[in-house]
Amino acid sequence: MAEQKKVFIFDDNTDILELCTFILEDAGYEIKTSSTSNNIIEQVMAYIPDIIFMDNWLPDVGGIDATRALKSDEKLKNIPVIYFSANNDVMSLADQAGADGYLSKPFDIQELENIILKHLPA
Template identity: 70%
Template sequence: MAVKKVFVFDDNKDILDLCTFILEDAGYEIRTSETANNIEQQVSEYMPDLIFMDNWLPDLGGIQATKAIKQNPDLKHIPVIYFSANNDISALANEAGADSYLSKPFDISTLEEIVKKHLS
């Protein structure tokens, strides 16, 4: 069985490190990026099975980045989990066209559950 790949976009290095630690420990391959620049190229080069997208990304924000992925015929099948501490996270995820969302701060088991759900 091929190892499932997760791509996490977040401008917070601590969150990227935490996600890397948790997801590698759970047996996934992970790539992280602190920016959504050239989002389609970044995603195409890795072709992850799942994407976590932070709302507050420098330059291209999470909503625009998610829309770019969802409008790309080669990438739109990849589930995007919207990732934010914003109170309106469900509305933001909806506006972005994300498949699901995860509020920050999150606990490890919630992160693992959402990954399992979208990758099983």
């Protein structure tokens, strides 16, 4: 069996975190969640995920700044960051942040799994 892929989800909405965790664990992923993007580099370094989901509205440090910080870090910049937001401008927010992709909320289970498969080589 292939090694479990690790997904790190940043969102201040615990319902979203629980839902994503439930869906993705069921699909065979290992999940870590955080409701804040403070010390983003340290948080991600401690886990080294295969892919990151970043909410736009996070307390203190917003998703754009957090994503930029990751993308300017030599060790972490190659981890795909998927921006996700209920903002209808999610595409341009993802662009500003330098994210690798985006997912609009609300999303369905299939969309969530598809975007992971798209960004993670099997």
